[in-house]
Amino acid sequence: MNIRILLAVVFLSGILSGRLNLQGLLTDYRELNQKVEELGERKRFLTLVNRQHPLSEDYVPNLTPTAQRPDIQMDAAACEALEKMLEAALEEGYTIIIASGYRDREYQEGLLDEDIASAMGRGMTYEEAYRYVIQETMPPGCSEHETGMAADLVSPSNQVLNEGQADTPENRWLLEHCAEYGFILRYPKDKEAITMVSYEPWHFRYVGVWAAEEIMEQNLTLEEYIYQMVNREESY
Numbered sequence: 001m002n003i004r005i006l007l008a009v010v011f012l013s014g015i016l017s018g019r020l021n022l023q024g025l026l027t028d029y030r031e032l033n034q035k036v037e038e039l040g041e042r043k044r045f046l047t048l049v050n051r052q053h054p055l056s057e058d059y060v061p062n063l064t065p066t067a068q069r070p071d072i073q074m075d076a077a078a079c080e081a082l083e084k085m086l087e088a089a090l091e092e093g094y095t096i097i098i099a100s101g102y103r104d105r106e107y108q109e110g111l112l113d114e115d116i117a118s119a120m121g122r123g124m125t126y127e128e129a130y131r132y133v134i135q136e137t138m139p140p141g142c143s144e145h146e147t148g149m150a151a152d153l154v155s156p157s158n159q160v161l162n163e164g165q166a167d168t169p170e171n172r173w174l175l176e177h178c179a180e181y182g183f184i185l186r187y188p189k190d191k192e193a194i195t196m197v198s199y200e201p202w203h204f205r206y207v208g209v210w211a212a213e214e215i216m217e218q219n220l221t222l223e224e225y226i227y228q229m230v231n232r233e234e235s236y
């Protein structure tokens with residue numbers, strides 16, 4: 001074979017294989033980037049906020065008003081999912097009311113102060129009142145509502161945050177379908193020892209569909225789910 005032709009063949013095949021490799025790499029990178037983005041979102045959606053683990057003070061939620069109650073804001077991704085969920089419920093004949101969404105630290109502080117004042121009004125000292133109130137009301141920084149990813153959802157027939165919520169058809173619908181939209185019942189019954197919060201049938205938390213399905217199917221709390229995940233040595 002003529003040396004020039006041979007060199008040309010080697011050169012061309014080099015380019016071709018180079019291109020193929022390059023294309024392969026580009027595809028991988030694209031997939032990788034997508035995975036990293038998904039992971040980033042997943043990680044944010046799993047933000048754990050509880051009494052032992054307050055929300056970082058520099059957390060800035062990306063808020064958007066809810067369509068049903070423009071005065072109530074939610075994290076944009078959680079809001080989109082919530083709206084899809086409420087629409088689906090409505091299509092099946094269930095009206096679900098948003099009672100509360102995003103609340104900032106100051107608001108939470110105000111709630112705590114109000115509850116302390118009311119307990120002191122019943123004759124407790126400040127310390128007694130604080131210790132009593134803190135069992136139910138989250139200290140500032142420890143309420144999930146500060147993430148914008150939690151919503152209190154109630155039935156039109158029972159617009160109160162009480163255990164009676166669990167007996168409404170709307171709440172039963174939510175329990176059955178919330179995971180499909182990335183929500184979990186955050187404070188289930190009989191899990192108080194783990195969540196350190198009493199049963200709250202109205203409080204739903206957005207964690208993303210992927211995590212929500214596992215959590216709801218296995219009857220877990222977010223704490224248990226994260227604990228399991230760490231022990232499986234999976235990065236999330």
Ligand SMILES: [Zn+2]
Nearest residue numbers: 150151152203
């Ligand atoms: Zn709540």
